[in-house]
Amino acid sequence: MKWIIGAFLHETNNFSVVPTGLEAFRAQTFKTGPEIIQWARGTRTTVGGFIDAIEGRGDLIIPTLAAAATPSGLVTREAYDIIADTILKGISRHPDADGILLDLHGAMMAEGIEDGEGHLLEKIREVYNPNRPVVVVLDLHSHVTRKMLTHATLLIGYQTYPHTDTYERGVEAVRLIARIAAGEITPVYAVEQPPILPPCSTCNTQSGLYQSLWKEALRPQRPAAILSTSLFAGFPHADHPDAGFTVLSYATDSASAKNETDHLSEILNRRRSEFLYTPTPIDEAVSRAIACPQKPVIISDMSDNPGGGSANDSVEILKELLKRGQTDAAVATIYDPQTVEAATAAGVGNPIEARLGAKTDSLHGRPLDIKAVVENLADGRFQYKGPMTRGAWGNMGPTAVLNIDGIRAIVTSERIQARDPEMFRVCGEEPAAVGILVLKSAVHFRAAFENIAKEILIADGPGLTACDLTRLPYQRIRRPMFPID
């Protein structure tokens, strides 16, 4: 059999002033045709899962395009159209394909297109046989829309946050699409979208309510009629009418799908207050980190997490560490291409003076005037080696390690979430040997850093991805929405 594959991922934070153009995709992932297979084979990504499972069946892969960018503001219409058209052209050239497998995010917005994934799926149905299956793997932070449900045969969400099961969901998608194409099953769905929009920090699936929900959803005695269950948290840092939680079950009959969705929704509604969370003010987080007898301590700068579309350039925690005279600390990462240019011009071992950070907007604190020594320079390319997307490549862009009164700041030319120790190692730093690590990541860092951290603190700094959602000027989400109202 023959399966078309494609990937188009962007988590759009439409509060961000940073537009997402084609160059943002080219900086991270932009692969066409057979390049996709070379790029993803052997990686723990969704597309890596598609490839292994399709080849394992002895089937043929028809690759179209794989594109992904760091979360940021609206995708430009030009970038959206170029990527979507390439996927659509790839599909129209193979009308005889048995099905389409897509790796999408589920919270993408483009200029003039509010539902990036729904719009793409609708267009796909215009060029592809409506009776053949289209199975989509989505991020756990997806806003699931009617268009997506209507035009996809099956939507499968990640089951973990940190997202360590992307590969498994890719494999599962192939297994299910093959059964659908063979006429063995015809999935029907039931969906509930309660007005709950939890902050990212409490959606960790390793503990708390989300862990219990998943345990129940995947219980061994789950009815055999259930084909797939997804518990989408939604993406809270976007002003979108479909923002919020989605409980989605597919089954071989509608009564089973409905019973399962109702059962899980009841638990979610009854226990939703467990999603409430109060992070620690910066000064208190730094005091607690200093006082901790065992190191390293991780301070998550969750409010400035580029993995949720923040500016990635707040230096507020760095300022506090400097104020306390700390010298055994590192901050990853600070997006500031101008400072990287200055450091590159100065060269390794030389001093520079710079105005560091807070250049994107006024929502991520104020810049910091520094006198630093350029400790290292790197091209910023690294391979993820932690449990999340292992084997895939990431790109910090040209990167400088600055030593500011002893504290090392990893300053980058691309926005990228600090979720893998390799981001330190390619710059010549060993994170396990640093006393206090400040990471711009809300939850994903846990996958690869939790085993070295003696303590983890979540700091409440300024930024677009703050835990306190009441700081965001929502206009279009459903109201009342828990926990905002």
Ligand SMILES: [Zn+2]
């Ligand atoms: Zn996510």
